[in-house]
Amino acid sequence: MTPDLQCTNLTKKFGETTAVDNVSFSVPAGSFFSILGPSGCGKTTIMRMIAGFLEPSSGDIQIKGNSVLNVPPNKRHVNMVFQHLALFPMMNIADNIGYGLRRAGMHKKDIGFKVDEALERIGLPGIGHRRVDELSGGQKQRVAIARCMVLEPDVLLLDEPLGALDLKLREHMKVELKTLQAAFDTTFVYITHDQSEALVMSDNIAVMNAGRFEQVGSAQDLYYRPDTAFVAGFVGDSNRWSGKVVKQDGENTLVQTTSGLTLRGATQGRSLSQGDTIDAFVRPEAIRIAHNAEDLASFDNQISGTVTSILFNGAASRVMVRDTEGHEEVAVNLPQSGEFANLTKGAPVHIGWASDQANCFSAGAS
Incomplete structure (x- = not known):
């Protein structure tokens, strides 16, 4: 037609x-x-x-x-x-x-x-x-x-x-x-x-x-x-890290960020090699927050940290978590369960996400 x-x-x-x-x-x-x-x-x-x-x-x-x-x-x-x-x-x-x-x-x-x-x-x-x-x-x-x-x-x-x-x-x-x-x-x-x-x-x-x-x-x-x-950065909200590929094994990418974090991501078919400079994107809603690290055992990426701020916006509320080494602040969507209703600034938490939720792109690629 x-x-x-x-x-x-x-x-x-x-x-x-x-x-x-x-x-x-x-x-x-x-x-x-x-x-x-x-x-x-x-x-x-x-x-x-x-x-x-x-x-x-x-x-x-x-x-x-x-x-x-x-x-x-x-x-x-x-x-x-x-x-x-x-x-x-x-x-x-x-x-x-x-x-x-x-x-x-x-x-x-x-x-x-x-x-x-x-x-x-x-x-x-x-x-x-x-x-x-x-x-x-x-x-x-x-x-x-x-x-x-x-x-x-x-x-x-x-x-x-x-x-x-x-x-x-x-x-x-x-x-x-x-x-x-x-x-x-x-x-x-x-x-x-x-x-x-x-x-x-x-x-x-x-x-x-x-x-x-x-x-x-x-x-x-x-x-x-x-x-x-x-597109990853412009459409929707994302956490963004810059870094280098430490190891590349098929779709699995091990990344060292410029701030010192180590995370696992996925290339989704894009060609990356060890030593490449990359940008990695993770949606806030893809990250789970927990009081106990054991609750995140199934995730490839896990960080222990502290709540630095709570951005209240009803169902779209968000928390910012800084890892214990002080490398990064990570935006996480706040669950609407009673378990986190009284979360406060300075509270210790654990966050985690799956490697296939971290989209890795060659740095400088549009």
Whole structure:
């Protein structure tokens, strides 16, 4: 089946600076695809090329199998939702949603029908007469999406649309956006620097760094099976150690960290040799904490230490543990059992994790 969006060897240069460097990807019909990366990595440049606001230096962009190079923005079957929603304050909600349809010359009766249908789909029936300033931030977001969706685009581009919302509303809108995407059955391409947004909403995610895609895959692939050190460090939280390979035996890697810890890790198929400089990553939730070392006998990596701080955040609370030699602080997710409810700073504890939970990458590899 032809994807709704196909970008092939997409490159954009501004003078001597390469903002997007030979990027290729496809987005199947009806899916939610996110481009995740830090500020300045090139993700907005990709979106502006898809929308037609920038022309690629080289490469091709196809929508529904047809190249849109040199096609002006208003002739592409693409719409875009920005961080600042740009709803017209002098118009009511219905007029905002129907604006593009009026510009396209649609009959007034048909516009009214499509606007009412869109309001139903976004869960705001009967508010077409209300003013923009009467809406909450989340409602404005839904109206901005409805204004785009009534035009029936093949692809909807969303440029960090939740960035201007407060934290609680952002959390709510992450779920709501995915619901809206399913309701309209339209292909969404979403860019963000917020990993939680991408992980929660997306069918597939491209992690971008310095103009290139580091990895494209599902949220589970990126989180549990990162291809590069950048992905391992950028997606989710991780403890990170730098060091050297002391011994390499197949997938098993014995590492001496620069701070003096010895740990066992896994290469997950990557080629490492004795003496190589590496970075190792372990998720806080992969580390078990115990009062007795005997409880951790099954783990390849064990450390005795002291609690240095407790970062309370309800179910996501975390403790920092410094090993008894004073080498490292390790972040550990705090179990929600009563056994650790009264854990205090300075308490002696033991932590452990399995070697296959320590992802080892050649240092300097992106």
